[in-house]
Amino acid sequence: MAAGGTPLIKGINSGESLLKFIDRAVRPDAGYIAKCQELVGKFVKFLDTKNGPLNVNKIVTAGPLVSGTAVRGRADIDVIIFLNGYSGVRDLSRDISNVLRHLKTFIETDVTWAKSLVFKAMTPxxxxxxxxxxxCDFEHTVDLLPAVDISKTMSQSAIYEEMKDQADIRRFYSVSLAAFNFRFLQQVPAKVKDLIRLVKYWQRVEDVPIGSCFIETLVVAVWREDHKPQNFDMNKYLRQVMQRLSQIKTLAVVIEDNYNHRLYRNDLKAPYLLDPCNPYKNTAPSIGDIHIVKKKADALLGSLA
Structure with a gap:
C-alpha cells in the first residue's frame, strides 16, 4: 500500500510484495496458457487445410502469448499467415482486401469455430x-495477418533497404518482420518478462495510452542498460521504467541489434522508441497522449517513493 492506504497498483493487497502480486494476479496460470495454445494450434491447423481459400505457405503464431509476456485475463494472439502466389509485399498489398474477405468468410462458415471465435473487426x-x-470469462483478440515470407529470400538489412523506397506500403512489411520479435524476447529472463507483465497490467487498469511492443522494448532497454542481470529488485526496476515514462517527452531509445537506425531514419524527434526489428516503426505514444502517460507514471512514482 502507498501512503494513506491507497494501493500501489490497483488490485494489490495491503503488505503484498510486487513479486507475490505478480504471481497471484498478473502472470497467467500455466494450465490456462496451455489451453489457449491448444485451441490456437487447432485453429492454425484449420486455417492450413487444403480446402481453404488461400494458398498457405506456413503459419506462425506471435504476440504476448507466444513470447511469454501475456497478462492474466488478456493473451492476445497474432496469427501470421504467409501466402504463396505473391511476388512481394506490394503484390499482396494490392490484393489484401480480397484476401481478408476470403479469410473472414472461410472462418465464419465453419460451425465448430463459430462457438469459439466471434468476428470483431476488419482492419486494413x-x-x-x-x-x-x-x-473462462476472458476474451482474447486473435489477429489474422496475411503476409509474404520475404525473409526466405532476403536478409533483414536487404528488407530495410527495400523499405526505403516503399513509404506508401511500409506498414505491410511490419507483418513480415513481426516473427523476428520472438527472437528478441526469447533470451530475456523470466523475471524481466514478469516486469513486462506488471507494466502491461498497470497500463490496462490505468488505461495508459501505450502499446504492448512499446512496453516490452522499454523494459528490455532498462534491463540491458543495467548490464542484463539475471536477478534484480522489482520495485527498483519498476521505478526506473516509470521514471522513463515520466520523462517521455524527451524519450529517445533505439536497440540496434538488427540495424543502424541512422541508415534509415533522419527524421526522428522525441519521443521515439523504435521497434527493435523495424527501424521505420516508432512505437512511442503520440504527442497528444504523452501528457496522460506522464501523469499516470508520476502518480505511480509518488506511491513508490
Missing part, C-alpha cells in the same frame, strides 16, 4: 476475432 491489414477459451 488483418481480420480480428474474439477468442473464448473453455468456461
Amino acid at each position: 491489414q488483418s481480420v480480428q476475432f474474439l477468442l473464448n477459451v473453455g468456461d
Whole structure:
C-alpha cells in the first residue's frame, strides 16, 4: 500500500510484495496458457487445410502469448499467415482486401469455430476475432495477418533497404518482420518478462495510452542498460521504467541489434522508441497522449517513493 492506504497498483493487497502480486494476479496460470495454445494450434491447423481459400505457405503464431509476456485475463494472439502466389509485399498489398474477405468468410462458415471465435473487426491489414477459451470469462483478440515470407529470400538489412523506397506500403512489411520479435524476447529472463507483465497490467487498469511492443522494448532497454542481470529488485526496476515514462517527452531509445537506425531514419524527434526489428516503426505514444502517460507514471512514482 502507498501512503494513506491507497494501493500501489490497483488490485494489490495491503503488505503484498510486487513479486507475490505478480504471481497471484498478473502472470497467467500455466494450465490456462496451455489451453489457449491448444485451441490456437487447432485453429492454425484449420486455417492450413487444403480446402481453404488461400494458398498457405506456413503459419506462425506471435504476440504476448507466444513470447511469454501475456497478462492474466488478456493473451492476445497474432496469427501470421504467409501466402504463396505473391511476388512481394506490394503484390499482396494490392490484393489484401480480397484476401481478408476470403479469410473472414472461410472462418465464419465453419460451425465448430463459430462457438469459439466471434468476428470483431476488419482492419486494413488483418481480420480480428474474439477468442473464448473453455468456461473462462476472458476474451482474447486473435489477429489474422496475411503476409509474404520475404525473409526466405532476403536478409533483414536487404528488407530495410527495400523499405526505403516503399513509404506508401511500409506498414505491410511490419507483418513480415513481426516473427523476428520472438527472437528478441526469447533470451530475456523470466523475471524481466514478469516486469513486462506488471507494466502491461498497470497500463490496462490505468488505461495508459501505450502499446504492448512499446512496453516490452522499454523494459528490455532498462534491463540491458543495467548490464542484463539475471536477478534484480522489482520495485527498483519498476521505478526506473516509470521514471522513463515520466520523462517521455524527451524519450529517445533505439536497440540496434538488427540495424543502424541512422541508415534509415533522419527524421526522428522525441519521443521515439523504435521497434527493435523495424527501424521505420516508432512505437512511442503520440504527442497528444504523452501528457496522460506522464501523469499516470508520476502518480505511480509518488506511491513508490
